[in-house]
Amino acid sequence: MSHNIRPAASAAGQPADSAGRDRTAEPPRTVNQLPVIDWRPKPARPGELPAQFYVICLRPDDEGERPYIVWTIAYDPGYQRGIWVAGNGRYDLTWERAQQVLDERAATVHPQAGRGSTSQEMSPATPPGTTGHVSAPAAWPEDQVIAPADGEQRQARAALTFLADPADPVLGALIRITSPSHILRCIKDGAIPAAVTSVLDQHGPALPRSVAAWRSRLGQIPSADDLAGYERRGIRLLCPGDPEWPAALDDLGDTCPYALWVRGDLNLRTCCTRSVAIVGSRAASGYGAHVAGQFAADLAARGWTVTSGAAYGIDAAAHRGALTIPDRGPTIAVLASGVSHPYPAGHRDLLGTIGGCGLVISEAPPDRAPTRLRFTVRNRIIADLAAGTVIVEAGLHSGTMTTARHALALGRPLMAVPGPVTSPQSAGGHHLIRTRQATCVTSAGDILGVVCASGEVTARQAGG
Numbered sequence: 001m002s003h004n005i006r007p008a009a010s011a012a013g014q015p016a017d018s019a020g021r022d023r024t025a026e027p028p029r030t031v032n033q034l035p036v037i038d039w040r041p042k043p044a045r046p047g048e049l050p051a052q053f054y055v056i057c058l059r060p061d062d063e064g065e066r067p068y069i070v071w072t073i074a075y076d077p078g079y080q081r082g083i084w085v086a087g088n089g090r091y092d093l094t095w096e097r098a099q100q101v102l103d104e105r106a107a108t109v110h111p112q113a114g115r116g117s118t119s120q121e122m123s124p125a126t127p128p129g130t131t132g133h134v135s136a137p138a139a140w141p142e143d144q145v146i147a148p149a150d151g152e153q154r155q156a157r158a159a160l161t162f163l164a165d166p167a168d169p170v171l172g173a174l175i176r177i178t179s180p181s182h183i184l185r186c187i188k189d190g191a192i193p194a195a196v197t198s199v200l201d202q203h204g205p206a207l208p209r210s211v212a213a214w215r216s217r218l219g220q221i222p223s224a225d226d227l228a229g230y231e232r233r234g235i236r237l238l239c240p241g242d243p244e245w246p247a248a249l250d251d252l253g254d255t256c257p258y259a260l261w262v263r264g265d266l267n268l269r270t271c272c273t274r275s276v277a278i279v280g281s282r283a284a285s286g287y288g289a290h291v292a293g294q295f296a297a298d299l300a301a302r303g304w305t306v307t308s309g310a311a312y313g314i315d316a317a318a319h320r321g322a323l324t325i326p327d328r329g330p331t332i333a334v335l336a337s338g339v340s341h342p343y344p345a346g347h348r349d350l351l352g353t354i355g356g357c358g359l360v361i362s363e364a365p366p367d368r369a370p371t372r373l374r375f376t377v378r379n380r381i382i383a384d385l386a387a388g389t390v391i392v393e394a395g396l397h398s399g400t401m402t403t404a405r406h407a408l409a410l411g412r413p414l415m416a417v418p419g420p421v422t423s424p425q426s427a428g429g430h431h432l433i434r435t436r437q438a439t440c441v442t443s444a445g446d447i448l449g450v451v452c453a454s455g456e457v458t459a460r461q462a463g464g
Contacts, residue, residue, distance in 0.1 A: 027053040034059050034069070034177070038099070040106035054105045056098045059178055068098035070105070156180035157239050157259040159221045163187065163214040164258070166363040167377040170210045172254030173200055180258070187214045222365070234355075235339055235366050236262050246272045248384055251410055255380065257363045263339040264359035271330055271359060275305040276447055277386035279379075279403050280314025280393040281425045288393035288425060289317040291417055295390065296321030298444035300329030307332040307386050309378065310347055310354070314392045314400075319354060330358040332385070336370035336378045338362055343370050379403040380410075388413035388451040390441060394428030401428050404438070413450050414438040 027039050034057040042054055057069045070093065093101065157180045164171045174183050178196055186192045192207060200207060222230075230237075238245055238260045246269045249256050262268060276299055278292055296306040296318040306322035308315040310333040322331035331354055337343035339360045342351045354360055363381070364374055379399065383389050383406035391414070394400035407414045416438040419426030432438035439450050 027055050038102065040102055042106065054102050056102055059182075068093045068095055070098050070101045152181045153179060154237060154239055154259075155224075155227070156184045158227060158237055159184055160258045161261070161363060162220045162222065162365050163217045164210075165373055165377075166257065167252075167255040167380065168210070169254045170200075170206050171214075171258065172256060175258065176254060187211060188218065190215055220365075230261075230340075230366055233340065233366075234263055238262055238268060244269050246385055248272060249381075252380060252384055255377070257381065260361050260363060261339050261366050262359060262361050263355040264357075266330055266359050268332075268359055268361065271305045271332060272307075272385045274303065274329075275307050275332070275386045276451065277307045277382045277389040277403070277407075278314065278318035278392060279308055279382060279389065279400050280391060281395060281398060281400060282311050282313040282315075283425065284313035284317065284393055285419075285423060285425060287419065288314055288417075292317040292392045293321030293324075295392075295417075295444050295447065296331070297324050299447065300325035300331070302329065302444070302448070304329045304448075305332060305358075306330075307334065307382055309334055309336070309382055310343075310351060310360075312344060312346070316347060316350060318392075319350060323353060323357070326357075332359045332361060334378050334382045334385070335360060335362040336364070336374035338364045338366040338368040340366040341369055375399060376402060380406040383407040383412055384410055386412065388415060388447065390447055391416040391429045391432060391438065393417070393419060393423075393425040395424055396427045396431060398428060404428070404432060408437060413453075415441040415447060415450055417441060 027036055029036060036055045036057055039053050039055040054070065059069055160171065160180060160183070171183070174192070174196070177200075183192075186196075190211065192211060197207060227237075240249070240256065240259075244267050245260075260268070278296055280288060280292060284292070292314045299306055300322040306318050306329060308318045308331070310316065310319060319331045319333060322329055333351060333354045335343065335351075339355075339362050342348040351360055361381075363378065364370070376399070379402050383403050386407075389403060389407040389412060391400060391404055394404070404414055404416075414432065414437060416429035416432045418433065418440055419429060421430070429438070433440045439446075441447050441450065
């Protein structure tokens with residue numbers, strides 16, 4: 001599975017594949033690894049993304065059943081990620097109904113639009129069999145589209161945050177090949193159909209144990225009234241495909257969050273466009289806390305978002321530094337607990353302030369206490385959402401070093417601040433610098449120089 005598709009520009013200024021072919025002339029061969037078996041073009045209206053299409057995909061379901069999906073998709077060179085979803089999907093259709101929806105949508109926008117196919121021309125009356133699945137040509141990467149979640153899918157994703165631990169690769173693989181609502185129905189039934197398990201690869205053996213664990217937590221699923229109560233408390237659910245969903249999260253592959261619970265009024269995607277993570281030791285020295293706060297304030301003054309984990313020590317100093325610059329760069333707290341369960345308890349006021357002028361986000365359901373696993377896996381989100389990660393102080397075997405490893409694995413710039421050679425809290429940063437895994441930085445200007453040089457953002461976007 002490929003992410004971060006960065007197509008070259010064709011002579012006409014449109015995206016092209018590695019062979020120079022115009023990628024906007026037809027839709028991708030696959031959507032969420034499901035084959036595109038029929039499509040119609042949709043001319044872009046003013047303000048819309050270019051090269052939009054209506055497509056039908058075939059999705060595995062119960063044995064003997066072949067439900068179809070109709071999606072509106074678009075090739076968006078602006079995000080340099082290959083494909084961006086431009087409209088809602090229709091799920092679990094028969095072949096005849098899928099064809100009808102496809103024709104209705106095409107006729108609404110462009111009555112003269114012709115029918116296309118990613119393989120051979122197909123008759124609307126004859127549903128294609130599994131032998132008609134189309135693989136992408138060798139010269140083309142696997143295209144990925146995350147469809148915006150409708151009401152049923154949103155409720156299912158919300159339920160899955162209660163049933164499964166975050167970053168569960170088994171559930172992540174299931175979401176990649178079938179819909180969250182279908183997964184939830186299968187969990188309630190206690191079994192996943194063979195048509196789905198047959199494409200799970202290495203995760204197949206772990207599936208029965210995972211389903212049993214998820215099924216044991218069905219009593220924890222919130223009711224519709226509970227979900228409405230979260231909204232009244234200012235907590236919203238973000239799902240893949242939502243306009244506010246950060247595209248960078250797709251880089252996490254099968255460990256991408258099922259959904260994110262968010263408190264705060266700002267747009268998460270916009271805030272992450274220019275974001276730096278500042279993380280470090282809970283047992284911070286006075287020097288480390290000063291540096292973290294100063295770096296955060298300087299970045300915020302230049303309009304950059306400061307992301308951290310709201311822990312004691314360096315994290316808190318970074319958040320507080322950003323908060324000293326009103327109406328400039330916001331700060332994002334990524335929690336291991338739920339967004340309405342302040343942790344640590346001593347940071348209740350700090351998290352309340354961040355929620356009022358920045359964002360508090362979590363994979364965990366709103367009222368959940370943190371667990372050791374959630375502390376570990378939330379670090380990948382901190383590293384992923386930022387254009388670069390700065391380690392201020394860290395012991396050699398600290399949790400901060402896991403954030404550093406996530407940043408390196410994701411290909412994000414990693415930076416470290418030098419400290420006293422006599423301090424154990426400087427050992428992790430010094431190791432990263434000495435082994436050339438991290439760049440030594442001593443100012444906000446150094447940080448932005450590294451981020452710009454990496455290509456994550458341009459110098460103009462950096463604003464300094």
